[in-house]
Amino acid sequence: MKSSDVEPQIAREACPIEAETLQDQLRQHRMLLELGKALVSEMDMDVLFDLIMNRTRQFMGTERCSVFLFDPKKNQLWSRVSTDLRNNEVRFSADQGIAGWVFQNREPLRIDDAYTDPRFYRDVDRLTHFKTRNILCLPLINRHGDCIGTLQIINKISGRFNENDLELLASVCHYITIALENARLYDELKVLDKAKERVINHLSHELKTPLSILSAALELLARQLNEAENPRIKKTVNRGRRQLRRLLDLQGKINDILNQQPVREQRQLLNIIENAANLVEEFREEYPPVQAEILEFIAERLHLLFTVEENLPEQIHIATFFREMLQEARSAMDSREMVFKEVLDEGLEIRIERSVLSKVVAGLLKNAIENTPDEGLIELYAEKKEGAVYLEVRDCGVGVTAINSALIFGGFFHTQDTDLYSSKRPYQFNAGGAGADLLRIKVFSERFGFHVDFQTRRCPFIPTDTDLCPGRISKCSFVSDRQGCLTTGGSVFSVKFPLDAFAVPAN
CATH class of the missing domain: 3.30.565.10 (Histidine kinase-like ATPase, C-terminal domain)
Structure with missing residues (x-):
């Protein structure tokens, strides 16, 4: 048989193997696509992470899959989600174990025999009653270039981890990192929503009492303008001024905060205050002396918002x-x-x-x-x-x-x-x-x-x-x-x- 006849025969025999490989790759990429769809459709982060971990374990063909997140305050890695562990069940120093090494070095690590590697942290197995054979662990790098944790798969069911596993898991890491960033933003939004509710309730409560007292005091002043005829007018005026000071103290703190706002936002807020000051100016001319004195006091404090203190260190x-x-x-x-x-x-x-x-x-x-x-x-x-x-x-x-x-x-x-x-x-x-x-x-x-x-x-x-x-x-x-x-x-x-x-x- 000529060599030219053998080469086509070998090629024909290789085709089924190549087709099977392509089918496996296609199946894997379809599962990755499903993960992408899940990320954009599920807002409950606990459900989302369970979904990612289970599917990752399934198409990577492993016994276990875990995400460890970095806690900067304690310098620890902790388990956010594991297919067999409870949330936040495992914590250890950020430089311990395979996950710690990957986190510190920001490089993937493939271990064929965990118990022969000195970096392996055996306490996790002891706590979870699990026997680790081999590990593939990758860092989770966000869009800012920060390492926020690690993703690891454990105990490949068929053989050892290879380069194809590493490439596939790297793609999964991108999805996991996006999900983690979304989880952080989602939690922040929940906190902001709680803060918004508090602000509304607080401002409603905080302003009600002083403004009611001030309104009553001014009504009394309207009927008791002559201090000589009614000595209580002085007490009423002072009472109104005390409540004004409470509001003005709050305004002074807001002023300090306003000075740090972006120029556009600051200008909008200052326009509101400036309009209030102009309104006070107009009313001041129409009211009797005692009330005019109070309005003068308010006007002066409002105008302070337009002056900038320049104090040297x-x-x-x-x-x-x-x-x-x-x-x-x-x-x-x-x-x-x-x-x-x-x-x-x-x-x-x-x-x-x-x-x-x-x-x-x-x-x-x-x-x-x-x-x-x-x-x-x-x-x-x-x-x-x-x-x-x-x-x-x-x-x-x-x-x-x-x-x-x-x-x-x-x-x-x-x-x-x-x-x-x-x-x-x-x-x-x-x-x-x-x-x-x-x-x-x-x-x-x-x-x-x-x-x-x-x-x-x-x-x-x-x-x-x-x-x-x-x-x-x-x-x-x-x-x-x-x-x-x-x-x-x-x-x-x-x-x-x-x-x-x-x-x-x-x-």
């Missing part, structure tokens, strides 16, 4: 500044009973605008005092570490619930249930302020380049927003002594000033 001694701010807070507390502990490095100095630092520290102190019951403890820390100056305000108060902690810097937000909320005097326990202090601090941090962090632990005896603390430790029926309260709940606000931006220049 200055050298500030942190310990001295902290004590001055604490003294101001003590003076405003009236009869509140509170213990303050100071752990302040006397050698710390930073360079920053004094007005900015004043608003930051005052807001944190006020928040801590209002959330700590009488006989409680507030700790103040100032230290230098890791190339930055850290300021911390720790309270042993009631703490914040998990869902509220995600909204804490959202502004116009109160941590009590709306039906229980009431605006008391500032610095009183559960005073119920507008929450603009913390929003302003967050906005300042983004503008000036410092960082603010928040951690909290809700008192287990009052786990929900509708549960109330009596406001004094000795009145609490859940603890036998003061120490019992100090160890149950509380919050920590930490402000980090990087020294490369806030250091005092050397002489």
